[in-house]
Amino acid sequence: MIDLHNHLLPEIDDGPDTWEETLQMCRMAVQDGITHIAATPHISPESRISSKVIEEKVQQLNDRLDEAGLDLDVTPAADVYLDPGIFSLLESDKLLTIGEKKRYLLLEIPSVIFPRYLGRFIFELQTRGLTPIITHPERNIAIQQDPFLLREIVQQGALIQVTAMSMTNGFGSRSRKCIKQLLRADMVHLIASDAHSIDHRPPLLSSAVEAAARIVGLAQAESLVNSNPQAIMNGESLM
């Protein structure tokens, strides 16, 4: 499985504090059947984390994984907050995107309101050749009340990533109900862990796939952690 949203890098994000905790997260991910992780620290115009720092940390992590004999590949990316200031960052910073060919961008929206300018924002990204992947909309209060607020932006070409733990009820019944509705309407493209630690939000996907399989069948559920994230990593279109 491929996990495209994960805060496992130490020192520069709000996940683990130490490399030891990072490696514990990696062991846990490998045991769950995860082979690839995108390390996605939070990025906003205010944050001072450069793509170079993310790239160096990921290199360090891959070296440590080799030393530890853990069969896991980590790739650098970012969890980009919805803010007009990101356009200037994009022009100067190649690593804000996820996967090859600078085609996809993880885009985090506010947790309470549904931004009325989201469609316009997505259009602006698309004119720059980017397809946004909206991260965990099932945790947004307005979207929980009306999941079909997302229909227009999905038709526009945005992709939807939900959190594994929401699928297994870790974010409450509203998030879980929202995901069910989105899955049935074929509006979920990825399941990712959005992991921050080994306990509160762990780097696990398999239980969420099992839960999704009960709603949309195993083949569809597996595509959310296999073929879809693989296509994104390759900079290709989803099937």
Ligand SMILES: [Fe+2]
């Ligand atoms: Fe995140």
